[in-house]
Amino acid sequence: MPKPTRHLALNAFLMSAGHHEAAWRSNATEPDDYLSLEHVVALAQTAERGLLDSIFFADVPFLGHPDRRPSESLDPTVKLAAIAAATSRIGLIGTASTTVEEPYNLARRFASLDRLSKGRAGWNVVTTATDQVGANYGITQWPGHDERYRRADEFVDVTLKLWGSWRDGAVVGDRSEGVWAAPSLVRPIDHHGEFFDVAGPLTVGRSEQGHPVVVQAGSSGPGIALAAKYAEAVFTAQRTIEDGRAFYAELKAATRKAGRNPDHLKILPGIVTVLGGTEAEARAKADALDDLIVLRHPHEQLAHATGLPVEQLPLDEPLPAAVRAPDDNTGSRYALTLELARRDNLTVRELLRRLGGGRGHRVFAGTPEQVADTIELWFTTGASDGFNVMPATLPDTLEEFVDHVVPILQQRGLFRTAYEGSTLREHYGLPVPGREDVAEVSRAG
16 A cells, blocks of 8 residues: 555543543553543653644533432543643643634633743634533523524634734834734634624733644534634544545535535544454453443433333443434434444444444454554544544553554554654644734635
């Protein structure tokens, strides 16, 4: 196979004890290690030792089921700021919702992280439609799907304008004249829209990479439209290479139609890894984790999603035909769940075990060579620009990926052997946005 002319992008998605539903019940770590500063810093340093592009923390601002799995959730930007002080190259991506946040606060928070880390920050844009979240923010009635995405569009537009309110060269630091910044290069944005009125400018200027990288994680129709207009990286969930190629082609075409260079958007499907010296060993490790899943909680969650009572979802029978149909309000992940159940003719028990491994993402149990083969195939045949690596358990699976998969990818010429830059944009091969770029992005579509 000919060597690629581009390099993989690899992000490590770090979540509590790992991405497997029962990771916290394994012996990989203590259940509350993920709340330790030393632990999260060590994970980031492992990813940086492997020369990965970035790490990522998701965020769900409600407690969920404290009896089900580790559920305490620290603010991602607080963790990332601490990690910034203990690392020098790894990109730092965190989630924040356009539905419950306000643009000025969010723009300032992520710009602060970007400045402190010298250009390594990224913002994962999400919308929210979870009742438990609404109850924490005083939202008694969620806006409809279309309204949430109109708000998201305007939210990102305002954030980009705020990040662009400081132009290159604004800080002159002229001691002789007593001028810190050129007023003509620090401008209000005076935004007045459907959802937001924001004067600006921001209190934080530009970083080495201009502004934080915009990441997005939606795969629905409106999600694709939002990504095509604004995103510079997309975290997505495709379980088969055929689905991956179809999504890749659709989103790249939509990006081109929005007037943007599709090479400036990196598509990173999620892959949950379970590694072993042999395929049988890896499979046994995956089965052992699946055996630790307490099915009661995901069973109840599936029942809620399908609109059926638990007693109408017998564990050892296929998913009934009469379940709620996926729509704009159920989200793309529910559609993937139904597709998986129907395509593989799974019983409810089998479906819950599959979902417990990766919540709809592809779970791969195999040797380092087999994982590398899969990554190479997707990367070189139009299914991805890299991967969102989701270790099943932490820290061991991340360490195994760095120590055993990354060297294979390097030997094949697919992945860097040293960092060539210091910012997240340089790692991803993205341009630094200037004033004109920011204005153009905010008008695209």
